Amino acid sequence: MFRLGQLASIFGGRNLFIMQQSTRFASIISDGRGKCDESFDSNYKMCFGPSSESHLGIKDVTKENVWGYKFPQVCLKYGKEDSIQHALAGRTVGIDASYPNSSRYLDRGDKSLHVLPTFLLPLANKILMELSRQSQIIPNDRTVHGEIYIKMLHPLEPEGEIWYDLELVDILDKGKGTLYCYNFHGTDTTGTKIFLIEYQMYEIGTGSDSSSGKGRPTRSEKVIPILPPPQGKEPDVVFPFTVVPFDPKYFDEEGSPLAKNVSIYSTQHYKQYYSITDKLRPEPRCHGRYYLGGVIQSIFKYFGDGDASKFKSVKTRLAYPVSPGETILTKAWHLGERIQFETFSKQNGKCVLQASYIDLD
Secondary structure, X not given: OEOHHHHHHHOOOOOEEEEOOOOOOEOOOOOOOOOOOOOOOOOXXXXXXXXXXXXXXXXXXXOOOHHHOOOOEEEEEEOHHHHHHHHEOOOOOOEOXXXXXXXXXXXXXXXXXXXXXXXXXXXXXXXXXXXXXXXXXXXXXXXXXXXXEEEEOOOOOOOEEEEEEEEEEEEEEOOOEXXXXXXXXXXXXXOOEEEEEEEEEEEEOOOOOOOOOOOOOOOOOOOOOOOOOOOOOOOOEEEEEEOOOOOHHHOOOOXXXXXXXXXXXOOEOOOOEEOOOOOEEOOOOEOHHHXXXXXXXXXXXXXXXXXXXXEEEEEEEEOOOOOOOOEEEEEEEEEOOEEEEEEEEOOOOOEEEEEEEEEEO
Protein backbone atom coordinates (compact mmCIF):
# COMPACT_ATOMS: atom_id res chain seq x y z
CA MET A 1 0.00 0.00 0.00
CA PHE A 2 0.98 3.66 0.00
CA ARG A 3 3.30 3.70 3.00
CA LEU A 4 4.20 7.36 2.65
CA GLY A 5 4.75 7.83 6.36
CA GLN A 6 7.71 5.47 6.53
CA LEU A 7 9.73 6.75 3.59
CA ALA A 8 11.91 9.27 5.42
CA SER A 9 14.04 6.55 6.97
CA ILE A 10 14.16 4.51 3.77
CA PHE A 11 15.03 7.35 1.41
CA GLY A 12 16.70 9.80 3.78
CA GLY A 13 19.49 10.49 1.29
CA ARG A 14 17.17 12.16 -1.21
CA ASN A 15 15.42 15.51 -1.12
CA LEU A 16 12.11 14.03 -0.01
CA PHE A 17 8.56 15.24 0.40
CA ILE A 18 7.46 13.14 3.40
CA MET A 19 4.43 12.47 5.51
CA GLN A 20 4.68 12.79 9.30
CA GLN A 21 6.11 9.60 10.77
CA SER A 22 3.11 7.30 11.11
CA THR A 23 1.88 3.83 10.32
CA ARG A 24 -1.12 5.15 8.41
CA PHE A 25 -1.30 4.63 4.69
CA ALA A 26 -3.52 5.80 1.86
CA SER A 27 -5.62 2.96 0.53
CA ILE A 28 -8.07 2.47 -2.32
CA ILE A 29 -10.79 0.33 -0.81
CA SER A 30 -14.29 -0.26 -2.29
CA ASP A 31 -16.05 3.06 -1.73
CA GLY A 32 -12.87 5.14 -1.92
CA ARG A 33 -12.85 6.06 1.76
CA GLY A 34 -10.16 3.67 2.96
CA LYS A 35 -11.26 0.76 5.15
CA CYS A 36 -8.17 -1.32 5.74
CA ASP A 37 -6.78 -1.98 9.21
CA GLU A 38 -5.75 1.65 9.29
CA SER A 39 -7.10 4.50 7.21
CA PHE A 40 -5.62 7.66 5.77
CA ASP A 41 -7.02 10.94 7.07
CA SER A 42 -7.27 13.41 4.20
CA ASN A 43 -6.70 16.23 6.69
CA TYR A 44 -3.45 14.60 7.79
CA LYS A 45 -0.74 17.15 7.19
CA MET A 46 1.99 16.39 4.67
CA CYS A 47 5.34 17.40 6.12
CA PHE A 48 7.40 19.63 3.84
CA GLY A 49 10.91 19.08 5.10
CA PRO A 50 13.42 21.89 4.42
CA SER A 51 14.83 21.67 0.91
CA SER A 52 18.60 21.45 0.73
CA GLU A 53 18.44 23.57 -2.44
CA SER A 54 16.26 26.38 -1.08
CA HIS A 55 16.70 28.77 1.84
CA LEU A 56 12.94 29.27 2.12
CA GLY A 57 10.60 27.32 4.35
CA ILE A 58 7.25 26.37 2.86
CA LYS A 59 5.33 28.84 5.05
CA ASP A 60 7.46 31.69 3.66
CA VAL A 61 6.81 30.92 -0.02
CA THR A 62 4.73 33.65 -1.72
CA LYS A 63 3.70 34.55 -5.25
CA GLU A 64 6.61 36.96 -5.36
CA ASN A 65 9.43 34.62 -4.27
CA VAL A 66 8.11 31.26 -5.50
CA TRP A 67 10.35 31.38 -8.58
CA GLY A 68 13.36 31.02 -6.30
CA TYR A 69 11.91 28.10 -4.38
CA LYS A 70 13.08 24.54 -5.03
CA PHE A 71 10.21 22.15 -4.38
CA PRO A 72 11.13 18.93 -2.55
CA GLN A 73 10.23 15.50 -3.91
CA VAL A 74 7.64 12.95 -2.91
CA CYS A 75 7.93 9.21 -3.32
CA LEU A 76 4.86 7.06 -3.96
CA LYS A 77 5.19 3.41 -3.00
CA TYR A 78 2.34 1.17 -4.15
CA GLY A 79 1.41 -2.46 -4.64
CA LYS A 80 -0.68 -4.54 -7.04
CA GLU A 81 -3.74 -4.29 -4.81
CA ASP A 82 -3.66 -0.49 -5.14
CA SER A 83 -3.54 -0.73 -8.93
CA ILE A 84 -6.45 -3.19 -8.96
CA GLN A 85 -8.64 -1.21 -6.58
CA HIS A 86 -8.17 1.90 -8.71
CA ALA A 87 -9.56 0.05 -11.73
CA LEU A 88 -12.51 -1.79 -10.18
CA ALA A 89 -16.07 -1.22 -11.37
CA GLY A 90 -18.55 0.38 -8.99
CA ARG A 91 -15.69 1.68 -6.91
CA THR A 92 -13.55 3.95 -9.00
CA VAL A 93 -13.12 4.09 -12.75
CA GLY A 94 -15.39 1.23 -13.76
CA ILE A 95 -13.55 -1.87 -15.03
CA ASP A 96 -15.26 -5.25 -14.48
CA ALA A 97 -15.07 -8.80 -15.85
CA SER A 98 -16.88 -7.78 -19.07
CA TYR A 99 -14.10 -5.34 -19.95
CA PRO A 100 -11.76 -6.44 -22.81
CA ASN A 101 -8.75 -8.21 -21.31
CA SER A 102 -10.03 -7.38 -17.81
CA SER A 103 -7.43 -9.67 -16.21
CA ARG A 104 -4.80 -7.11 -17.17
CA TYR A 105 -6.34 -4.79 -14.56
CA LEU A 106 -8.05 -7.08 -12.04
CA ASP A 107 -5.97 -10.28 -11.75
CA ARG A 108 -3.11 -9.82 -9.29
CA GLY A 109 -1.51 -12.97 -10.71
CA ASP A 110 -1.39 -11.59 -14.27
CA LYS A 111 2.25 -10.96 -15.17
CA SER A 112 1.20 -8.17 -17.55
CA LEU A 113 -0.97 -6.33 -15.00
CA HIS A 114 -1.68 -2.81 -16.30
CA VAL A 115 -2.01 0.42 -14.32
CA LEU A 116 -4.28 3.19 -15.59
CA PRO A 117 -2.54 6.56 -16.08
CA THR A 118 -5.07 8.34 -13.83
CA PHE A 119 -3.61 6.33 -10.93
CA LEU A 120 -0.98 9.09 -10.75
CA LEU A 121 -3.34 12.03 -10.24
CA PRO A 122 -4.59 11.76 -6.64
CA LEU A 123 -1.14 12.12 -5.09
CA ALA A 124 -0.29 15.00 -7.44
CA ASN A 125 -3.48 16.69 -6.28
CA LYS A 126 -2.65 16.01 -2.62
CA ILE A 127 0.75 17.69 -3.04
CA LEU A 128 -0.79 20.80 -4.59
CA MET A 129 -3.52 20.94 -1.94
CA GLU A 130 -0.88 20.86 0.78
CA LEU A 131 1.05 23.62 -0.98
CA SER A 132 -2.14 25.67 -0.94
CA ARG A 133 -2.69 25.08 2.76
CA GLN A 134 0.86 25.57 3.99
CA SER A 135 2.32 28.28 1.73
CA GLN A 136 1.20 31.74 0.67
CA ILE A 137 1.03 30.87 -3.04
CA ILE A 138 -2.65 30.10 -3.55
CA PRO A 139 -5.41 29.88 -0.93
CA ASN A 140 -7.05 26.47 -0.86
CA ASP A 141 -10.55 27.87 -0.31
CA ARG A 142 -10.59 29.79 -3.61
CA THR A 143 -8.92 27.27 -5.90
CA VAL A 144 -10.38 25.00 -8.59
CA HIS A 145 -8.82 22.75 -11.21
CA GLY A 146 -8.06 23.91 -14.75
CA GLU A 147 -6.50 21.67 -17.39
CA ILE A 148 -4.71 18.33 -17.00
CA TYR A 149 -2.17 16.71 -19.30
CA ILE A 150 -0.58 13.29 -18.74
CA LYS A 151 2.19 11.91 -20.93
CA MET A 152 3.51 8.41 -20.23
CA LEU A 153 7.12 7.82 -21.25
CA HIS A 154 7.04 4.24 -19.94
CA PRO A 155 4.09 2.14 -18.71
CA LEU A 156 3.60 2.07 -14.95
CA GLU A 157 4.75 -1.11 -13.24
CA PRO A 158 2.01 -2.99 -11.32
CA GLU A 159 3.90 -2.25 -8.11
CA GLY A 160 6.90 -0.18 -7.18
CA GLU A 161 8.10 3.30 -6.28
CA ILE A 162 7.71 6.55 -8.20
CA TRP A 163 9.30 9.92 -7.49
CA TYR A 164 7.33 13.12 -8.15
CA ASP A 165 9.37 16.26 -8.92
CA LEU A 166 7.23 19.42 -8.90
CA GLU A 167 8.00 22.43 -11.09
CA LEU A 168 6.12 25.73 -11.38
CA VAL A 169 5.97 26.47 -15.11
CA ASP A 170 4.01 29.73 -15.32
CA ILE A 171 1.54 32.06 -13.59
CA LEU A 172 -1.06 33.53 -15.94
CA ASP A 173 -3.64 36.31 -15.69
CA LYS A 174 -7.09 35.04 -16.67
CA GLY A 175 -9.10 38.17 -15.97
CA LYS A 176 -11.31 36.93 -13.16
CA GLY A 177 -8.58 34.77 -11.70
CA THR A 178 -4.98 33.58 -11.77
CA LEU A 179 -3.88 30.31 -13.39
CA TYR A 180 -0.95 28.41 -11.88
CA CYS A 181 0.66 25.93 -14.28
CA TYR A 182 2.64 23.12 -12.65
CA ASN A 183 4.53 20.15 -14.06
CA PHE A 184 5.19 16.89 -12.25
CA HIS A 185 8.17 14.96 -13.61
CA GLY A 186 8.04 11.29 -12.62
CA THR A 187 11.01 8.94 -12.30
CA ASP A 188 11.58 5.44 -10.96
CA THR A 189 14.23 4.48 -8.42
CA THR A 190 16.90 4.30 -11.15
CA GLY A 191 16.17 7.86 -12.27
CA THR A 192 14.48 6.76 -15.51
CA LYS A 193 11.80 9.24 -16.60
CA ILE A 194 8.36 7.62 -16.41
CA PHE A 195 5.78 10.38 -16.89
CA LEU A 196 5.01 14.07 -17.20
CA ILE A 197 1.87 15.57 -15.65
CA GLU A 198 0.77 19.12 -16.40
CA TYR A 199 -1.59 20.26 -13.66
CA GLN A 200 -3.30 23.65 -13.60
CA MET A 201 -4.84 25.33 -10.55
CA TYR A 202 -7.11 28.36 -10.93
CA GLU A 203 -7.38 30.94 -8.14
CA ILE A 204 -10.71 32.78 -8.24
CA GLY A 205 -10.84 36.56 -7.95
CA THR A 206 -7.16 37.51 -8.38
CA GLY A 207 -6.77 38.25 -12.12
CA SER A 208 -6.49 41.61 -13.89
CA ASP A 209 -10.09 42.36 -12.93
CA SER A 210 -8.70 42.77 -9.40
CA SER A 211 -5.84 44.96 -8.18
CA SER A 212 -3.60 41.98 -7.38
CA GLY A 213 -3.44 40.35 -10.79
CA LYS A 214 -2.22 43.03 -13.17
CA GLY A 215 1.02 42.69 -15.09
CA ARG A 216 1.12 38.91 -15.55
CA PRO A 217 1.10 37.25 -19.00
CA THR A 218 -2.20 35.92 -20.28
CA ARG A 219 -0.83 33.01 -22.33
CA SER A 220 2.09 30.59 -22.13
CA GLU A 221 3.91 28.66 -24.83
CA LYS A 222 5.01 26.21 -22.13
CA VAL A 223 1.47 24.86 -21.70
CA ILE A 224 0.16 21.99 -23.86
CA PRO A 225 -2.92 23.37 -25.69
CA ILE A 226 -6.36 21.79 -25.69
CA LEU A 227 -7.86 20.74 -29.04
CA PRO A 228 -11.49 21.46 -30.03
CA PRO A 229 -13.33 18.55 -31.67
CA PRO A 230 -13.64 18.38 -35.47
CA GLN A 231 -16.41 20.57 -36.85
CA GLY A 232 -19.14 19.09 -39.04
CA LYS A 233 -18.21 15.47 -38.26
CA GLU A 234 -20.43 13.12 -36.30
CA PRO A 235 -18.66 11.32 -33.44
CA ASP A 236 -17.62 7.73 -34.04
CA VAL A 237 -19.04 6.68 -30.70
CA VAL A 238 -21.09 8.17 -27.86
CA PHE A 239 -20.88 6.32 -24.54
CA PRO A 240 -22.18 6.91 -20.99
CA PHE A 241 -20.41 6.74 -17.65
CA THR A 242 -22.40 6.94 -14.41
CA VAL A 243 -20.42 8.23 -11.45
CA VAL A 244 -20.73 6.71 -7.99
CA PRO A 245 -23.78 7.80 -5.95
CA PHE A 246 -23.52 10.02 -2.90
CA ASP A 247 -23.84 8.57 0.60
CA PRO A 248 -25.13 11.40 2.84
CA LYS A 249 -23.86 9.87 6.08
CA TYR A 250 -20.32 10.71 4.95
CA PHE A 251 -21.14 14.36 4.26
CA ASP A 252 -19.87 16.62 7.04
CA GLU A 253 -21.64 19.97 6.74
CA GLU A 254 -20.30 21.58 9.88
CA GLY A 255 -16.88 19.98 10.15
CA SER A 256 -13.57 20.64 8.49
CA PRO A 257 -13.22 21.16 4.70
CA LEU A 258 -12.47 17.47 4.25
CA ALA A 259 -14.05 14.73 6.29
CA LYS A 260 -11.69 12.66 8.39
CA ASN A 261 -10.56 9.21 7.31
CA VAL A 262 -10.96 9.87 3.59
CA SER A 263 -8.54 8.21 1.21
CA ILE A 264 -6.67 10.45 -1.23
CA TYR A 265 -8.25 8.16 -3.83
CA SER A 266 -11.78 9.13 -2.80
CA THR A 267 -14.07 9.85 -5.75
CA GLN A 268 -15.76 12.84 -4.10
CA HIS A 269 -15.03 16.18 -2.48
CA TYR A 270 -16.51 16.33 1.01
CA LYS A 271 -17.44 19.84 2.12
CA GLN A 272 -17.73 23.14 0.30
CA TYR A 273 -17.30 22.91 -3.43
CA TYR A 274 -16.91 25.71 -5.92
CA SER A 275 -18.60 26.10 -9.26
CA ILE A 276 -17.48 28.26 -12.17
CA THR A 277 -19.85 30.93 -10.84
CA ASP A 278 -17.71 31.37 -7.71
CA LYS A 279 -20.55 30.21 -5.45
CA LEU A 280 -20.09 27.91 -2.49
CA ARG A 281 -22.08 24.73 -2.94
CA PRO A 282 -23.59 22.88 0.03
CA GLU A 283 -23.46 19.49 -1.73
CA PRO A 284 -20.44 17.41 -2.78
CA ARG A 285 -18.86 17.25 -6.20
CA CYS A 286 -16.92 14.40 -7.78
CA HIS A 287 -13.20 14.78 -8.36
CA GLY A 288 -12.47 15.56 -12.02
CA ARG A 289 -9.59 13.10 -12.00
CA TYR A 290 -12.08 10.36 -11.09
CA TYR A 291 -14.56 10.78 -13.95
CA LEU A 292 -11.66 11.52 -16.32
CA GLY A 293 -10.41 8.05 -15.40
CA GLY A 294 -13.82 6.59 -16.21
CA VAL A 295 -13.80 8.23 -19.63
CA ILE A 296 -10.21 7.14 -20.37
CA GLN A 297 -10.87 3.47 -19.59
CA SER A 298 -13.99 3.63 -21.78
CA ILE A 299 -11.93 5.02 -24.67
CA PHE A 300 -9.43 2.18 -24.18
CA LYS A 301 -12.38 -0.20 -24.43
CA TYR A 302 -13.74 1.22 -27.69
CA PHE A 303 -10.50 2.10 -29.48
CA GLY A 304 -7.63 0.26 -27.80
CA ASP A 305 -8.89 -3.26 -27.03
CA GLY A 306 -8.73 -2.39 -23.34
CA ASP A 307 -4.95 -2.10 -23.51
CA ALA A 308 -3.48 0.67 -21.32
CA SER A 309 0.02 -0.03 -22.67
CA LYS A 310 -1.07 1.72 -25.89
CA PHE A 311 -1.62 4.98 -24.00
CA LYS A 312 0.71 7.86 -24.84
CA SER A 313 -0.98 11.02 -23.54
CA VAL A 314 -4.23 12.75 -22.62
CA LYS A 315 -5.17 16.43 -22.47
CA THR A 316 -8.42 17.84 -21.09
CA ARG A 317 -10.00 20.90 -19.52
CA LEU A 318 -12.16 20.35 -16.44
CA ALA A 319 -14.92 22.70 -17.49
CA TYR A 320 -17.89 22.08 -15.18
CA PRO A 321 -18.51 20.13 -11.95
CA VAL A 322 -20.16 16.71 -11.81
CA SER A 323 -22.36 15.56 -8.92
CA PRO A 324 -22.43 12.04 -7.43
CA GLY A 325 -24.87 9.79 -9.27
CA GLU A 326 -24.81 11.83 -12.49
CA THR A 327 -24.46 10.19 -15.89
CA ILE A 328 -22.02 11.82 -18.28
CA LEU A 329 -21.96 11.25 -22.05
CA THR A 330 -18.73 11.27 -24.05
CA LYS A 331 -18.58 11.98 -27.78
CA ALA A 332 -15.40 10.59 -29.34
CA TRP A 333 -13.82 10.96 -32.79
CA HIS A 334 -11.23 8.40 -33.93
CA LEU A 335 -8.64 10.24 -36.03
CA GLY A 336 -5.74 7.86 -36.59
CA GLU A 337 -3.67 7.49 -33.42
CA ARG A 338 -5.57 10.37 -31.81
CA ILE A 339 -9.03 10.14 -30.27
CA GLN A 340 -10.61 13.53 -29.67
CA PHE A 341 -13.46 13.75 -27.19
CA GLU A 342 -15.75 15.97 -25.19
CA THR A 343 -17.90 14.91 -22.26
CA PHE A 344 -21.28 16.35 -21.25
CA SER A 345 -23.66 16.02 -18.32
CA LYS A 346 -26.72 14.03 -19.37
CA GLN A 347 -28.78 15.94 -16.79
CA ASN A 348 -28.02 19.55 -17.77
CA GLY A 349 -26.10 19.33 -21.06
CA LYS A 350 -23.07 21.21 -19.70
CA CYS A 351 -19.64 20.29 -21.10
CA VAL A 352 -17.60 18.82 -18.23
CA LEU A 353 -14.46 17.68 -20.12
CA GLN A 354 -13.75 20.15 -22.91
CA ALA A 355 -11.61 20.06 -26.09
CA SER A 356 -9.88 16.84 -25.06
CA TYR A 357 -7.82 14.16 -26.76
CA ILE A 358 -6.00 10.89 -26.13
CA ASP A 359 -3.03 9.70 -28.18
CA LEU A 360 -2.54 5.94 -28.53
CA ASP A 361 0.29 3.89 -30.00
